[in-house]
Structures are given as structure tokens and as C-alpha cells.
Amino acid sequence: MAGQINAFEIAQQQFDKVADQLGLDEQVRQILRWPAREFHMHIPVRMDDGKIRIFEAFRVQHNDARGPNKGGLRFHPAETIDTVRALAMWMTWKCAVADIPLGGGKGGVVVDPATLSVGEKERLCRAYMRTMWRNLGPRQDVPAPDVGSTPQMMGWMMDEYSRITGQYTPGVITGKPVGGGGSLGRTEATGFGVIYTVREAMKHLGLDPASCTAAIQGFGNVAQYASIGFNEILGGKVVCVSCWDREDKVSYTFSKPDGINPTFLKSITDQYGTINKEKARNAGYEIEDGGAWISKPVDVLIPAALEGQVNSETVKLIHPKVKILAEGANGPTTPEADSALNERGIFVIPDFLCNSGGVTVSYFEGVQNDMNFYWPREEVFEKLNTNMTTAFGAVLDMSLSQNVSMRDAAYMVAIHKVVKAMELRGWI
Numbered sequence: 001m002a003g004q005i006n007a008f009e010i011a012q013q014q015f016d017k018v019a020d021q022l023g024l025d026e027q028v029r030q031i032l033r034w035p036a037r038e039f040h041m042h043i044p045v046r047m048d049d050g051k052i053r054i055f056e057a058f059r060v061q062h063n064d065a066r067g068p069n070k071g072g073l074r075f076h077p078a079e080t081i082d083t084v085r086a087l088a089m090w091m092t093w094k095c096a097v098a099d100i101p102l103g104g105g106k107g108g109v110v111v112d113p114a115t116l117s118v119g120e121k122e123r124l125c126r127a128y129m130r131t132m133w134r135n136l137g138p139r140q141d142v143p144a145p146d147v148g149s150t151p152q153m154m155g156w157m158m159d160e161y162s163r164i165t166g167q168y169t170p171g172v173i174t175g176k177p178v179g180g181g182g183s184l185g186r187t188e189a190t191g192f193g194v195i196y197t198v199r200e201a202m203k204h205l206g207l208d209p210a211s212c213t214a215a216i217q218g219f220g221n222v223a224q225y226a227s228i229g230f231n232e233i234l235g236g237k238v239v240c241v242s243c244w245d246r247e248d249k250v251s252y253t254f255s256k257p258d259g260i261n262p263t264f265l266k267s268i269t270d271q272y273g274t275i276n277k278e279k280a281r282n283a284g285y286e287i288e289d290g291g292a293w294i295s296k297p298v299d300v301l302i303p304a305a306l307e308g309q310v311n312s313e314t315v316k317l318i319h320p321k322v323k324i325l326a327e328g329a330n331g332p333t334t335p336e337a338d339s340a341l342n343e344r345g346i347f348v349i350p351d352f353l354c355n356s357g358g359v360t361v362s363y364f365e366g367v368q369n370d371m372n373f374y375w376p377r378e379e380v381f382e383k384l385n386t387n388m389t390t391a392f393g394a395v396l397d398m399s400l401s402q403n404v405s406m407r408d409a410a411y412m413v414a415i416h417k418v419v420k421a422m423e424l425r426g427w428i
């Protein structure tokens with residue numbers, strides 16, 4: 001998915017660096033360097049033309065010392081076992097940093113969902129659940145939406161699991177549609193959570209949010225609500241977003257120096273995060289090369305698309321004005337680029353802290369499912385804000401007290417919690 005960059009190698013490198021700094025025991029290190037369980041599947045599905053197509057799919061369960069495995073399910077043509085391993089490992093750290101009692105997991109199906117009819121998508125989702133159900137469940141492993149998957153797809157999978165087990169089990173999956181076991185606020189959660197961490201970073205750096213600008217990569221679930229949040233929560237201005245264009249097979253940046261209107265752009269964007277070029281151009285947006293977002297003279301950069309986007313080449317394009325890089329995406333920065341950002345003094349909010357709002361509200365969704373009692377939207381956002389602010393504060397304190405980067409500090413906070421849980425359970 002990230003071209004030449006192997007996401008799992010990056011995840012292991014990041015972990016090894018901090019394991020060295022902590023002097024982590026070799027055996028503990030070996031447990032945490034690899035996923036506990038991996039499922040490789042070949043799932044047959046009948047297509048609309050009557051033929052059977054085989055889909056390659058994965059589920060990886062990295063570590064469940066702190067609670068059931070938790071993590072999204074991607075539908076993407078370039079998914080590999082290594083991207084899923086990396087994402088599962090990052091989920092373990094994310095749940096620990098966010099201080100929610102869950103472990104790390106991730107899944108993937110190798111497909112471009114936009115090439116499937118609605119019926120084919122539903123049959124694929126149900127088939128995935130029929131293949132995996134014995135190893136999923138509210139107390140085992142709980143998937144959620146991610147790149148290329150939607151609340152409706154979660155709804156179908158929850159229904160399939162409930163039919164197989166004979167029991168209505170909404171807690172088997174999160175990110176379900178509201179009214180079908182979903183939580184209010186889940187759609188906005190990751191993007192708004194990104195903005196809560198940006199707000200805390202601005203406080204720490206003494207920046208006035210209302211006079212700050214941002215450039216965002218991507219315009220899917222995370223980027224849409226990060227843009228809306230940057231405007232509405234911080235009062236700042238987003239000058240561009242970008243997306244992958246399926247027809248042209250390239251990415252584009254959609255810019256407006258005096259500020260984009262994210263709500264308007266959202267209204268002309270399809271369910272996979274592709275903005276309609278014609279309508280955007282008619283509304284006065286300049287359409288630039290997909291890489292243009294990273295060189296904008298803004299205060300905040302928010303990569304919110306895929307892995308490996310801030311790398312040894314693109315990092316050189318970052319404008320001197322940039323003060324904060326908020327990682328909305330998982331694994332957007334390579335280790336070489338990370339070192340360059342640190343040398344330049346750019347404040348990085350690492351992915352598994354920055355985008356932990358999604359899994360936090362997924363956890364709230366599971367709690368509401370267990371209680372069969374649903375909270376109002378304001379209560380969800382209030383709890384999310386409190387959790388994210390606390391998580392950011394803990395990582396910042398670690399970074400200042402240990403004189404390490406925010407990424408290394410986030411790893412330290414997370415590894416301490418996971419190792420503690422393994423000790424308490426007698427695993428080590």
C-alpha cells in the first residue's frame with residue numbers, strides 16, 4: 001500500500017528503538033514484535049454474473065493483554081499481510097495510549113470496493129464474517145470500519161454474526177450505522193479527535209488557533225471531519241485537501257487560499273472520498289497536483305490518507321512555516337522523515353495518539369451495546385474530548401520528562417501499560 005515502504009518493518013523499527021531506550025527484556029520484546037495470531041483467508045463469493053470470485057483476506061490479532069483485540073477492516077486493492085500486521089500492532093499501542101481496555105487487531109480484504117455492486121459487497125462482507133466468526137466476538141476481537149469500508153458494511157457483518165450465533169450481538173463490530181447499534185458521534189470521532197490533539201499542541205506551543213492554517217491530505221472520513229473540526233472547533237482555516245481520483249488514477253489537491261468550505265466539498269464527494277473535480281472547479285477551487293498539499297505555507301499539516309506519505313523525499317518539501325504535523329492517517333511518516341522533522345523542530349503528534357478518537361468512540365459504542373443504553377451526541381463528544389486531552393497530556397509529560405520525541409514518548413506510555421498487563425496476567 002505504501003509502495004516500496006514496508007509498513008510492518010517501520011512498525012517494528014519504531015518499537016525496537018523505544019524497546020532499546022527502555023532496556024526492555026528480550027523475551028518480552030519478542031512477544032511484542034510479532035502478532036499473536038494471523039488469519040490468511042481465500043473467500044469465495046458469487047458475483048452478479050453468476051461466477052465465483054476468490055478474495056484474499058486477512059485478520060491479524062497482535063496482543064490482547066489489555067482486553068479483546070480491536071481494529072478496523074480495510075477494503076483496499078494494495079492490502080498485504082504486512083500492512084495489516086503493522087496496523088494491528090499500532091492498534092495495541094493506540095488502545096493503550098488512549099487508555100481504553102482493548103488490545104490490537106486489524107483486518108483487510110484485497111479489493112477495490114468501488115468495483116463491486118451493492119449486492120456483491122454485501123455477500124463479501126457476510127462471507128468474511130462466516131469465515132472469521134469463531135475468532136471474532138465482543139470478548140475476542142472486534143472489527144470496525146477503515147479505508148474502503150462503511151457503516152453499512154459493519155451492519156451487514158453484525159447481522160451475519162447474530163444470525164450464525166442466534167443471538168443479537170451488536171458488540172461484535174463497531175462503526176455500525178446509528179439506529180443499527182451504532183453510537184452517535186462515531187463518524188466524526190477520528191477527525192474531531194485529531195483536532196482535539198492539535199488544540200492541545202497549539203496550547204503547548206503558544207499558538208492562537210484562530211489565526212492558524214492547515215493543509216490536509218485525503219478527504220475521506222478522517223480528513224472530512226478534521227477539516228470541519230479545524231474550522232468549527234479551532235476557528236482556523238484549511239487551505240487545501242486532496243484525494244485519489246479513481247478515473248484518472250492520480251491524486252489531486254483542491255485548494256482555496258482564503259479557506260476551503262469542507263461541508264460543501266463533502267457534499268460533492270463520493271462514499272470513498274473522491275471529490276467531483278468539475279463541481280469543485282465551478283465553485284472556484286484550484287485543482288493542483290496531488291503532492292501540492294505538503295508544500296503549502298501553513299501552520300499545521302495533517303496527512304489523513306495512507307501510509308508512507310511523508311518520506312525522505314516529500315519531507316524536504318515541507319514549508320518553513322509549518323509548526324505541527326498531526327498524523328491523522330496510520331503510519332504516514334517513515335523513520336527517515338521522522339528524524340528530519342525532529343531536527344527541524346516540527347512538533348509531531350504521532351498517529352496512534354492523534355487518530356485514537358475513532359477507537360475511543362468505538363469503545364464507547366461497545367459499552368453502549370453492552371448496556372443496551374445509548375448516549376446523546378454531546379455526551380460522546382464530551383467523553384471523547386476528556387479522554388483525548390488526558391492521553392495527550394500523558395504523552396507530553398513523558399516527552400518532556402524523558403526528553404524524547406512525542407512519538408517515542410507515546411511508545412513509552414503504551415509499552416509500559418501493555419507490559420504491565422502481561423505481568424499482571426502472569427504471561428511474563
Ligand code: NAD
Nearest residue numbers: 147148190218219220221222243244251273305329330358
Ligand atoms: P477513507 O477511505 O474514508 O479515505 C481515504 C482518503 O484518502 C480518500 O479521500 C482517498 O481519496 C484519499 N487518498 C488515497 N490515496 C491517496 C493519495 N495517494 N493521495 C491523496 N489522497 C489519497 O479512509 P479514512 O477512514 O479516512 O482513513 C484515512 C487514514 O486514517 C488511514 O490511514 C486509516 O487507517 C486512518 N484511520 C482511520 C480511522 C477511522 O476511524 N476511519 C481511525 C484511525 C485511523
